[in-house]
Amino acid sequence: MAASTVRINLDGKPINPLTILMIGAGGFIGSHLCEKILQETPHKILALDVYSDKIKHLLEPDSLEWAGRIQFHRINIKHDSRLEGLIKMSDLTINLAAICTPADYNTRPLDTIYSNFIDALPVVKYCSENGKRLIHFSTCEVYGKTIGSFLPKDSPLRQDPAYYVLKEDTSPCIFGSIEKQRWSYACAKQLIERLIYAEGAENGLEFTIVRPFNWIGPRMDFIPGIDGPSEGVPRVLACFSNALLRREQLKLVDGGESQRTFVYIKDAIEAVLLMIENPDRANGHIFNVGNPNNEVTVRQLAEMMTAVYANVSGEPALEEPTVDVSSKEFYGEGYDDSDKRIPDMTIINKQLGWNPKTSLWDLLDSTLTYQHKTYAEAVKKVISKPTTS
Numbered sequence: 196m197a198a199s200t201v202r203i204n205l206d207g208k209p210i211n212p213l214t215i216l217m218i219g220a221g222g223f224i225g226s227h228l229c230e231k232i233l234q235e236t237p238h239k240i241l242a243l244d245v246y247s248d249k250i251k252h253l254l255e256p257d258s259l260e261w262a263g264r265i266q267f268h269r270i271n272i273k274h275d276s277r278l279e280g281l282i283k284m285s286d287l288t289i290n291l292a293a294i295c296t297p298a299d300y301n302t303r304p305l306d307t308i309y310s311n312f313i314d315a316l317p318v319v320k321y322c323s324e325n326g327k328r329l330i331h332f333s334t335c336e337v338y339g340k341t342i343g344s345f346l347p348k349d350s351p352l353r354q355d356p357a358y359y360v361l362k363e364d365t366s367p368c369i370f371g372s373i374e375k376q377r378w379s380y381a382c383a384k385q386l387i388e389r390l391i392y393a394e395g396a397e398n399g400l401e402f403t404i405v406r407p408f409n410w411i412g413p414r415m416d417f418i419p420g421i422d423g424p425s426e427g428v429p430r431v432l433a434c435f436s437n438a439l440l441r442r443e444q445l446k447l448v449d450g451g452e453s454q455r456t457f458v459y460i461k462d463a464i465e466a467v468l469l470m471i472e473n474p475d476r477a478n479g480h481i482f483n484v485g486n487p488n489n490e491v492t493v494r495q496l497a498e499m500m501t502a503v504y505a506n507v508s509g510e511p512a513l514e515e516p517t518v519d520v521s522s523k524e525f526y527g528e529g530y531d532d533s534d535k536r537i538p539d540m541t542i543i544n545k546q547l548g549w550n551p552k553t554s555l556w557d558l559l560d561s562t563l564t565y566q567h568k569t570y571a572e573a574v575k576k577v578i579s580k581p582t583t584s
């Protein structure tokens with residue numbers, strides 16, 4: 196969109212151009228949000244991250260239409276005095292920075308807790324003290340396990356949505372015991388949500404909290420040994436993509452029985468843009484952002500990705516495309532899992548009129564097409580290199 200076109204919000208009012216500080220702009224969600232804002236709005240972005248690889252196409256060359264509207268700041272928010280100044284210069288801060296990969300929660304619990312709670316504290320404090328609006332990224336994982344998961348396996352109540360649909364204003368947060376360090380992430384995210392909520396209640400902080408439910412799409416995480424560490428364990432989309440690219444079996448943790456709902460990143464970003472441009476409707480709210488229609492077990496996800504990738508690559512799937520592994524073997528001691536994640540959509544429908552559009556098959560088709568184009572050649576080269584013994 197031309198930067199001069201006036202944009203209108205959901206209440207028919209013109210939207211003034213904003214300066215947005217985006218912390219974690221170089222990550223998966225940040226890169227898509229930067230793209231959307233630059234392509235469709237007149238807003239300016241102060242993009243903060245320690246990495247910029249995923250947004251380098253937006254930062255150079257200078258001749259791009261939006262060249263003057265994005266500025267990259269290579270800053271680690273753990274220890275940088277420039278943070279408060281950047282918050283003061285902006286109308287809105289969006290905080291995406293986090294360690295948010297399950298393989299880290301039980302193996303690097305201290306880093307996980309520091310990243311998701313301690314490092315976010317100054318961001319909340321500076322926004323509150325300077326009267327600046329904050330959109331903070333939390334997670335659906337704050338819900339933990341469903342109430343239904345504690346019922347006997349054959350209980351008919353397990354089929355009742357009251358026992359599994361996750362609602363922002365009524366569902367409890369149910370985590371495992373302390374030695375199940377998997378929950379270090381969810382617990383840190385829950386505490387920062389509570390702190391933000393309290394800053395709103397006691398000091399008038401204008402905030403919105405986002406709980407993403409498995410947003411997936413291009414540029415998510417990394418492919419081990421290609422653009423990330425060989426021994427690294429990314430989230431499930433990249434784990435399964437990696438196996439498909441290498442023609443290896445997809446590993447199903449504890450039988451792949453857990454259920455997830457997956458939403459296409461481009462649908463989810465539409466919801467965030469609505470929050471940015473409709474503060475009167477978004478402030479003071481916590482929003483589930485997911486696609487309740489795209490529910491599968493992890494095993495079904497593996498089967499679907501295998502079928503889609505065979506179409507995309509033109510190579511037939513392996514005869515036995517999956518293999519079961521124990522969570523202890525795959526993630527190590529202290530792993531635990533969320534059983535099922537269906538977002539209730541009442542609040543986001545009512546406040547922002549948002550609904551996801553893309554089916555799981557379609558989103559996997561565009562995402563795996565991207566993975567194939569981006570990585571297939573590089574993976575082939577790595578595989579064909581003789582290994583040194």
Ligand code: NAD
Pocket residue numbers: 218219220221222223224225243244245246270271272273290291292293294295310314332333334335336406407408409410411416
């Ligand atoms: P990501 O890891 O791709 O992006 C996070 C970015 O934050 C990275 O680029 C990282 O370099 C940056 N960062 C981390 N610590 C930093 C620091 N100290 N200083 C500066 N930059 C730092 O993750 P994502 O998937 O884009 O997730 C973004 C947010 O959304 C996170 O808060 C995450 O917990 C939340 N979330 C995402 C999902 C999802 O489905 N993708 C689900 C639940 C929650």
Ligand code: UDP
Pocket residue numbers: 297336409429430431432434435445446447448449451453455493532533
């Ligand atoms: N998982 C799996 N194989 C993998 C990676 C993940 O079976 O190679 C499972 C994991 O145990 C979880 C689900 O896939 O049940 C989703 O994992 P993800 O890393 O995307 O994060 P989560 O949704 O748990 O936050």
